[in-house]
Amino acid sequence: MSEASTHRFTGMRLVALVCIAQVFVQLGAYFWPALLPQMMPLWQLTNSEAGWITAMFYGTYLVAVPILVTLTDRIDARLVYLFGVACTVTAHLLFGLIADGFWSALLLRGLAGIGWAGTYMTGLKLLSDHVDEKLMSRATAGHAAGVGVSGAMSFACADLLTQGFGWQAAFVVAAGTAIIAWLLVALLVPPRKAFAPRAKAGQALFDFRPVFRNRSAMAYASAYCIHTLEMNALRGWGVAFLAYVAVSTGSEARFSPNFVLTALGLLGTAASVLGNEAAIRWGRRRLIAVAMMGSITIAACLGLVGTWSYWVAVVLLLLYGFVVWLDSSSLTAGAAGTAEPSRRGATLAVHSMLGYSGGFVGPIIIGYTLDLAGGMSRLAWGVAFGLVAVLMLAALAMFQWMRPRELAGDRGAK
Numbered sequence: 001m002s003e004a005s006t007h008r009f010t011g012m013r014l015v016a017l018v019c020i021a022q023v024f025v026q027l028g029a030y031f032w033p034a035l036l037p038q039m040m041p042l043w044q045l046t047n048s049e050a051g052w053i054t055a056m057f058y059g060t061y062l063v064a065v066p067i068l069v070t071l072t073d074r075i076d077a078r079l080v081y082l083f084g085v086a087c088t089v090t091a092h093l094l095f096g097l098i099a100d101g102f103w104s105a106l107l108l109r110g111l112a113g114i115g116w117a118g119t120y121m122t123g124l125k126l127l128s129d130h131v132d133e134k135l136m137s138r139a140t141a142g143h144a145a146g147v148g149v150s151g152a153m154s155f156a157c158a159d160l161l162t163q164g165f166g167w168q169a170a171f172v173v174a175a176g177t178a179i180i181a182w183l184l185v186a187l188l189v190p191p192r193k194a195f196a197p198r199a200k201a202g203q204a205l206f207d208f209r210p211v212f213r214n215r216s217a218m219a220y221a222s223a224y225c226i227h228t229l230e231m232n233a234l235r236g237w238g239v240a241f242l243a244y245v246a247v248s249t250g251s252e253a254r255f256s257p258n259f260v261l262t263a264l265g266l267l268g269t270a271a272s273v274l275g276n277e278a279a280i281r282w283g284r285r286r287l288i289a290v291a292m293m294g295s296i297t298i299a300a301c302l303g304l305v306g307t308w309s310y311w312v313a314v315v316l317l318l319l320y321g322f323v324v325w326l327d328s329s330s331l332t333a334g335a336a337g338t339a340e341p342s343r344r345g346a347t348l349a350v351h352s353m354l355g356y357s358g359g360f361v362g363p364i365i366i367g368y369t370l371d372l373a374g375g376m377s378r379l380a381w382g383v384a385f386g387l388v389a390v391l392m393l394a395a396l397a398m399f400q401w402m403r404p405r406e407l408a409g410d411r412g413a414k
Helices: 003-026 035-044 045-073 075-100 102-128 133-165 166-186 215-249 257-282 285-308 310-326 328-337 342-370 378-402
Strands: none
Touching: 003 075, 003 102, 003 133, 003 166, 035 045, 035 102, 035 215, 045 075, 045 102, 045 342, 075 102, 075 166, 102 133, 102 166, 102 310, 133 166, 133 257, 215 257, 215 285, 215 310, 215 328, 215 342, 215 378, 257 285, 257 310, 257 328, 285 310, 285 328, 285 378, 310 328, 328 342, 342 378
């Protein structure tokens, strides 16, 4: 085997190792929203309180991610990643052992969000430090698929573990799988040998002002903000919504709400990959606009007719998930591709902060809307999903007005 082939084989093994570690560390990420229907009455939580606990995960992420990801330009990403995994282990373990109400759950989900910030984008940076550009495209796809599949499996695993051993044991198991990820990276991923040079004099590391002046990149990032709001509102309240429909209609759910959300996550992962390929062949702006119009329509339909039948709710929810995820990769690729090359890292930091700002607000909006409407009811859910549709309509109007550039290789690119 030639030296180049050996190096490539080693790189592929490293990609597989990091992707496997991501599956283990992210497995418990959505245990909380998966168990929401039973935790709310157990701890006597209001809808708004439940929304805050869900949102805190994204709130601490958006605060921590620009710091932790930017630090990987100065210190080994492997060390930052291990710190993130340690936060995840601690958060899940303590949640299973001592969480007993709103405040303890809020704080521990916040710690889990810091763990997510230290492992999600940092895992991708860890790969970019070790593999060549030719392999990196496949590494990126594998990394996204690993995180997506793990997130989807959170719902099914939470349901199965809780039924067999109780909700506390489910979170302890999630801590155990995260420990496996820590050991895999600590023992098998080599330290980075070469480090990036320090920033030039006069160029501040955390100066994001030039990023905000990039109209094209900000168009994609602004749309991503509402996209993530919608995604996390759906992912954070999907189980509770289906559970309400099943009870209110007296339906015998052949497929449980957690099973449906697992299927939604897997379908969404595939949609994200397919959507980016479609953007290249069809035009990125056009694909994103069509996906946004589709999500507006389905959100409105879900609120109007989704509560009348469990099977109608399931079909609409799965279709909604597919459309919501369809432009996920396209938006991120658009922001990265239209960024100034020397500021691509800062652009992705802003993109991620805006996205998870929306992700933080989404679950809270649903919770407060349900409470202000008098609790879960057909009217309340209709207003909640209708509000999401209105926000996405505003995002679509702004995206069309800002008219970002296509990427090189996209159909219609100049």
